[in-house]
Amino acid sequence: MQKLTCVLLVDDDQTTNYLNKLLINRLVMTDKLLVALNGQEALEQVKIHCREAHPDCPALILLDVKMPVMDGFQFLAAYNELPLPEKQAIIIVMLTTSLHPQDVDRVQQLNIAGFLNKPLTREKLNDVLKTHFDRHLPE
Amino acid sequence: MSEPTPAVDLARENEELRYQLEEAQELIHAIRSGAVDALAVQGTEGPRIFTLQGADQTYRTLIEQMNEGAVLLSHDATVLYCNASLAGLLGLTLGEIMGSAFESFVPLAFQDYWAELLRQGWTGKSRGELPLKNRAGALVPFSVSMNVLSFNDAPTLALIVTDLSAQREITAIRAQVEEQNALLDRQSEELKREEAARLAGERAAAEASRLLEGISQIAWTASAAGENTYRNRRWYDYIGHAPGEGAPSDRSWRARLHPDDTAAAQARWQHSLITGEPFEVECRIRNHADEYRWMLGRALPSRNEQGDIMQWVGTYTDIHEHKLALERIDQGQRQLRENNEQLTRVNVDLDNFIYTASHDLKAPISNIEGLLDALLSELPLATVQSDPVQPILELMQDSVNRFKRTIEQLTDVSKLQKEHGLPAEPVDLAAVVRNVRLDLEPLIQGTGAELLVDVKAVPTVLFSEKNLRSVVFNLLSNALKYRASDRLPLVRLQARPEGAGAVLEVEDNGLGLDPANEQKLFGMFQRFHDHVDGSGIGLYMVKKMVENAGGRITVRSRLGQGTTFSVYFSR
Known part of the structure; x- marks a missing residue:
């Protein structure tokens, strides 16, 4: 499978990041894996790497909802305001726990590729690859 | 042409003939009544005189004795003769009258009238009324009729004088009497009316007073201007004064109003006085012990037939205990509301x-x-499979699974809370039961249970379909799970209409439970049998769902015999 250029994990939970990193590395999905601990950090990363088309600009952002400093919703609002050249090439998938019905409504109204229930698994990642990147993990 | 027209001649002739006829009639009348002694009748050979002289003394006697005065006057109106009646009427002697000039009896004011009457009399006859002076100078009314007679060949004037005073008086008196009677009648009528009105008024007042004295409330009346006109005994009992005792101002309700109620109560009263609207007020009034008690004051205007307000009739009803009770109830309700709000807050917090x-x-x-x-995945397979690593790992996984399940159930509960107010719809009960039965088929087969379903009497219930499914599933699976080990499970599911709603019953012959635990059964995470795999959340969810839809659930159970759950659906 052709690997993704870069994946950005956004979660304040270090253990989650550790496990997801472990999973993604084991699946050999990407060459470069970036980690941000909140929306603010993620926004900075995007600003740095995606000013122009660049291999370090993440092709996939896995975004947690509840985070300190800047949560997932706030990140999306700020991201929408960013003037980026290759925005359509960036796939954002939200990762949620059991969602409050009110949050479900909110997520569904957002301009994002989709959302997944935690925990992240091989199957869920494979679905994302199939749907948004037209590729799949080797059997 | 100097000759008169035949019509004028005929009219005059006719007039003369009528005159002659009247004259003749009067003469005949005079002769019959004896008013005259002799007659002169105009004949073709001149007038012929018929006298009664000597021939009929009876007539003379008659004239002397009749009530009317009879007089014969000479040409110069000297009285030649008068009868005794006239002398009597004038209070004079015959001698005083006869030989006198008749006009000496005529009052000055009637001299002209008399002269004219006399003149006419000499022309044939005349008739008139005039007063004559009697001896005392008083005037007596007479009617006089005159006829010319030839008496002893000399023309004389015969007068018949009739005293009118009696007749006048009677007429006057009658008129007066009639007038007086009419006046009396009117007065008596008026008096009768007044009396009737007074009696009616008194009766009404007495009746009103009797009524007002008899009622248990304080009663009063006031004038249209708002001045007090009456207070019944109850009021004086209340304020501890006898009527009329103490300062008048101290007897009035105004003086006894609670300061906090004065403004509002007075304003209300003024409003009623101005508008005529019924008066109603709740206020505190000071009693004889200087205690303020709550009173309900009411008054209605009493109007006359014209619709004017004649007076106000009012009452005060002691509502003190009632009011205090209401306040206590109010307070209780406030407390309840507060408690409810607190509970709601706690519930929201819990959610x-x-x-x-x-x-x-x-x-x-x-x-x-x-x-x-x-x-x-990091551990070598050998290590993973070694003892005690393998059982430890398995127990860890078990614990994690149980933790996850609990969290899932908690999530379900929290979802259920959010679903409060989910629209209810008519749901096909039989279909829901059929589906649940299919889902439970393995358990039914595995336990050898017999499931008897009879829901024909209730085709539909008003509920959320998802929740109804959940209710039926939980109750049926419980009935199977908590079976008695020594007998095959027998589960009856029945539905029947009840009141405006329906009741669904699930009866089993399972383990049953101690009645003391019946209410705890529906609590969250309550478990009574540890040998059965259960989360303790099912019945809590069922109860929640049923109650959220306006229904209720009850349980009857006997330890070792079985349990019956009844779900009441509102419709």
């Missing part, structure tokens, strides 16, 4: 807690599971 807990616990338990997985 939020459950949501947050389920949410916040989910992430770490996922992580633990993930880490366990990661560890497993």
